[in-house]
Amino acid sequence: MWKTDGELMKLKKRERQSQLMEQLEQNPFLTDEELALFFSVSIQTIRLDRMEKSIPELRERIKDVAYKHRDPVISLAPDEVFGEIIDLVLEKQAISIFDVTKDHVFARSGIARGHHLFAQANSLAVAVLDNEFVLTAKADIQFKRPVYTGERVVAKAEATQDEKERTKVIVSSRVNQELVFRGEFYMFKQTDFTEEEGEQL
Numbered sequence: 696m697w698k699t700d701g702e703l704m705k706l707k708k709r710e711r712q713s714q715l716m717e718q719l720e721q722n723p724f725l726t727d728e729e730l731a732l733f734f735s736v737s738i739q740t741i742r743l744d745r746m747e748k749s750i751p752e753l754r755e756r757i758k759d760v761a762y763k764h765r766d767p768v769i770s771l772a773p774d775e776v777f778g779e780i781i782d783l784v785l786e787k788q789a790i791s792i793f794d795v796t797k798d799h800v801f802a803r804s805g806i807a808r809g810h811h812l813f814a815q816a817n818s819l820a821v822a823v824l825d826n827e828f829v830l831t832a833k834a835d836i837q838f839k840r841p842v843y844t845g846e847r848v849v850a851k852a853e854a855t856q857d858e859k860e861r862t863k864v865i866v867s868s869r870v871n872q873e874l875v876f877r878g879e880f881y882m883f884k885q886t887d888f889t890e891e892e893g894e895q896l
Contacts, residue, residue, distance in 0.1 A: 706739035711736070712744050721784035723756040724781075724792070724849065729871065771822050779852065785825040787855055791815060793848040800844050807842040812868060812876045819852040820864035828885035832861065835880040846870045 711734055718725060718733065727745075731738045743751070778791035791817045795807045813836060821829045842848060850868040861881050870874035 696756055708744075712748055715744055716740070716748060716750070719750060719756070724753065726753055726847075752871045771818060775818065776822060777811070777818045778848075780819070780822060783822065784895050785823065787823070788854065789819050789823040789852045791819050791822075791850050793850070795842055795846050795848065797844055804841075805844045805847075807844075807846075809838060810850065812838065813878070814841065814850060815850050816852070816866040816868060816876060816878045817880065819850050820866055820878070820882060823864060824856050824862060824882060824884055826884040830883045831880055832883050833881040834878055836876070838876055839874050842870060848875065850876075 715730065715734070718730065725733075727738050727741045730741045734741070744750075750756075776791075778793040779791060780791045781789070782790040793811070795811075797805075799811045800807050813834075816836070817831060817834065820831065848868050848870055850866055852864050852866045855863045855865065862884060864880045864882055866876075866878045866880065867874060
């Protein structure tokens with residue numbers, strides 16, 4: 696039996712909504728705009744799909760992920776963290792988001808000031824370590840492209856060990872999956888910090 700145009704539209708809608716749920720399970724931080732582009736539909740269509748499937752908006756999804764998966768930050772007080780940490784596995788990895796507003800940019804160009812991107816990455820490098828006393832000894836950083844008002848920066852930190860047995864944290868910051876900042880941070884923790892090293896910092 697042939698399907699009517701209406702039935703075909705409903706089938707397509709069901710498939711889209713199913714794939715929408717799969718996409719958000721893999722990456723709950725996708726915006727409605729990104730989803731609309733992915734499915735080649737309007738933003739309003741995505742919002743209606745979310746409502747029908749009882750999928751919360753982005754901000755609520757972020758909070759939900761944070762409460763479910765985040766370890767507590769040991770090395771920083773809440774007001775010392777630049778950006779919003781949404782995922783944290785101590786000594787392994789961490790993710791934070793930073794929404795760029797007019798308060799973070801140069802008035803004439805609308806470009807974010809570099810120290811804000813650095814602050815997000817550096818505080819994430821500190822937060823990922825399981826120690827109450829953490830210092831940044833050295834940082835090698837690269838700004839890949841300007842970041843503008845209204846963009847969301849998602850930074851991911853990964854902790855490793857370098858040759859001198861200090862903790863090396865690699866932070867990659869992206870806007871819509873495009874790399875905008877990368878930093879290698881070499882961190883001292885209380886267990887390996889000495890007075891002599893402290894004088895050199």
